[in-house]
Amino acid sequence: MTGTTARPGPTASVLVVGAGPTGLLLAGDLAAAGVPVTLVEKRPHRISNLSRAFALHARSLEQLDARGLADELEAVGRPLERLDLFGRLGIDLAALPSRFAHVLILPQYEVEEALERRAVKAGVDFRHETEVTGLTQDETGVTVQARGPDGRPTTFRAAYAVGTDGMHSAVREAVGLPFPGRSVIRSVVLADVRLAEPPETVLTANAVGDAFAFLAPFGDGYHRVIGWRRDRDLPDHEPATLAEVREITRRALGRDFGMHDARWLSRFHSDERQAPAYRVGRVLLAGDAAHVHSPAGGQGMNTGLQDAANLGWKLAQVLTGHAPDALLDTYQAERHPVGRSVLRSSGGILRLAMAHRPGARAARGALITALGRIRPVRRRVAGQITGIGYRYAAPRGAHPLVGARVPDLALAGGGRLYEALRGGRFVLVAPYAHDVGDRTGRLTAERWASERRTALLVRPDGYAAWAADTADSTEIEAALATHVG
Incomplete structure (x- = not known):
């Protein structure tokens, strides 16, 4: 990808606008997958300590584990096994079904530094002090107008552009998307x-x-x-x-x-705001450019990181020719409902915390009582706040695991699933060895450490793409052809 005053031709690359946690994770994923990616940021190159995010929840830590970053962040952060939201309302995280049964307290800049190091190593082309001023798209790509560090206009051409540029997103405004809310x-x-x-x-x-x-x-x-x-x-x-x-x-x-x-x-x-669409043609939105929430529960940065984890592998599949463009529509279908749910849950926590009228205080008391006495309520609230409770819709008749978050499974030979995901590939977990053929760059084949007979295909973002309790090689091969290409 190049910056120039003339319109370049088509390119199989991505322009990411905004170098916060969402943009850094997405750009790093794309570059690691071999997709040329330029990351444009209007701020000078520095990691700011003025950010408001201070918490990494379990699902985000799992995603960072799949990128080899969780352990270094765990070493500098402070784990908290109980999240007190207000007064007597506390969420016990120690029982979470995750390797990370806690919330990790650390400033956002620590996350950004780790993600930036990874993005630089993967080959992301950074353009700081470069502000987007306009955007157009056609059937082959996106042309983005910008103003560079010297104030002179420059133009970028990419197959797709992703706005991760925050609440006041220039990308969202350029495609004419409203940002309703209050x-x-x-x-x-x-x-x-x-x-x-x-x-x-x-x-x-x-x-x-x-x-x-x-x-x-x-x-x-x-x-x-x-x-x-x-x-x-x-x-x-x-x-x-x-x-x-x-x-x-x-x-x-x-x-x-x-x-x-x-x-x-x-x-x-x-x-509290959410864009009605996360995709407009070849332009997509993620993180605060797509949704903003109250700070209650510490879900903002975490939701953006999970947006990026969902979108990155899909863009890579499309741009490397292993999936049709329609795969990107599933980003909207999967992440928009999650964003809406986070708006509701974080907003609900905030309103209960601010309650001063008798009816609202009674509702808060009822929730506290329910959390203390009813285990399914505790599990549901903990799953929403930490992100591990979300699952994506599955086709009718699919195996019950399809669309679900896959926990960190033990694999034969002593490995773990999220270690196997570090290559950014699909992971097939089966009861016996399976020949992946020419998919070695996109698929890793593993065996269960246990005697389980299920065949399970895990997407690069750690969700189940396909599963069968009994499947022969022909059925597995058909599933791989459909999902991996």
Whole structure:
């Protein structure tokens, strides 16, 4: 892919716009699969510590494990086996059916640094200080107009373009997609502070009806504070003060932990929005460009990472000629409902946390009671927040496993499924050895460590593409021809 003032010809490449976690994971996946990819970012090249995300949930950790990154992040983050949402409502994560039965508390920039190193190693072409100004598409590709670091116009040509450029996405606006929704909470303050008396817990959060506060460590001696007060409704441009942050924290948490030496203070508002379509022809959206949620439950960055994991292998299959363009329609079909569900769950948590009317408080009490007494309710809530409870729709008559997240299976020889997925390939797990023929670059064949007789084809994103409880070589070969090419 090249930047030029003339329109280049067709190319089997992808332009990714936006170098946050979603864009970095997607670009790295594409480059690792041999697809030429350029990553355009309007910001200068630096990893910012001003991000709001502080949590990696189990499903995101599984996806990062499939890319060989989870262990290094686990080494710098702090695991939390219980997620306290507000007051007495806590989600026990220790029983999650995952290798990562916790939420990992670490700043977003740690995730970005790991993903960027991987993308650079895979050969992604980075273009920083390059801002998208327009976009057109035709039957063979997408032409993107941009302004480079020197302010001069430049043009990129790609087979597909993906907007991972956040809530104010230039890509989404260029294709004319609306972003319906509304602001759900205003005048949220952010601060990076030192604490004279750090809390004993890794993550500290509480809501009291008219205020809430959240504290999480950076690991460098500073803590990020996020706070809100019902009677303090100011526009985003109004400066936040350390005194204001202290007061909100005292209201919500009972004390301010001796906050001092704020290195950064800001104010923002939280929206709930979702694009009606994640695909318009050869242009696709992922992450905050496609959906934004309240920060409750820490699901924003995680949902974007899982968007990228879903989309990357599909683009690679299409661009390498192993699947038709129609495969990309399944990205919308699978991820749009998940985005809608996250809007509802995170919004529900936020509204219950902010509850001050009797009816809303009664609803919060009922949920707390249900979580304490009814195991299926606990399991469902934990599955939604951590991402491991989502599954994709399967064709009528398909095996029950099809569309489900596949856990980290033990394989013959001592290996694990998510280690086998690190090549970005499909993984066939069968009770006996199967010849993959000329699919060695796209398929890995493994055997169960147990005596299980099911034949299972796992997609590169860790979901079941096909399964059969009894299948001979002919049936397996037919399934591989359909899904792997």
